[in-house]
Amino acid sequence: MDANDGFRELDRRECLRLLVTVPVGRVVYTRQALPAVLPVNFTLDRDGAVLVRTSASSELVSAIDGALVAFEADEVDAATHSGWSVVVMGAATVVTDPAEHVRLLRSGPRSWAPAPQEVFVRIDAELVTGRELVGGRSVYGVHFPS
Structure with a gap:
């Protein structure tokens, strides 16, 4: 981390540990040649x-x-100007193996908007990067030590 930028790079293990703490992220993909x-x-x-x-x-x-x-998830505290962001990049594929599908029905994510026919999409974690904003401040400029 550069002493002046306030960010700390996260390693892969830290990134994955943080990802499991939040329920929602964002899939970044191309739709009709535009970012979506x-x-x-x-x-x-x-x-x-x-x-x-x-x-x-x-x-x-x-x-x-x-x-x-790309898949991105984060957690931000606006009051203390602190938080983290993690990006996972990799190939996305629909799970087609029947045994894998059954396993994921038991242990995979639950849809927040159920549909009659659902599939699981896997985004391989080929590249995982993240950073944490450290030494946050309140909106009034008061420093909260870590």
């Missing part, structure tokens, strides 16, 4: 892959299956 961002609820799989459960007929599934995407 969609908030989703998610869980992490055993290998750190991001798992999303959604309608089989959703635009998201058709747009990201087989594509390289």
Whole structure:
């Protein structure tokens, strides 16, 4: 961390540990040659892959299956100007293996907007980066030590 920028780089393990503390993140993908961002609820799989459960007929599934995407989640405290952000980048694929699908029905994410036919999308954690804002301040300029 540069002493003047107030940010600390997070390693992969720290990033994955933080991701499991929040229920919602954002899938960043390309839609009609333009950047698109969609908030989703998610869980992490055993290998750190991001798992999303959604309608089989959703635009998201058709747009990201087989594509390289980014997934971002964060937690921010506006009062103390502190928080963290983690980005996972990798290939997104629809889970098609029947045994894997059954496993994920038990342990994977629950859809917040259930649909008649749902699929699981896995985003491989090929590259995981993150940073934490440290030494936050209140909106009144009072420093809160860590």
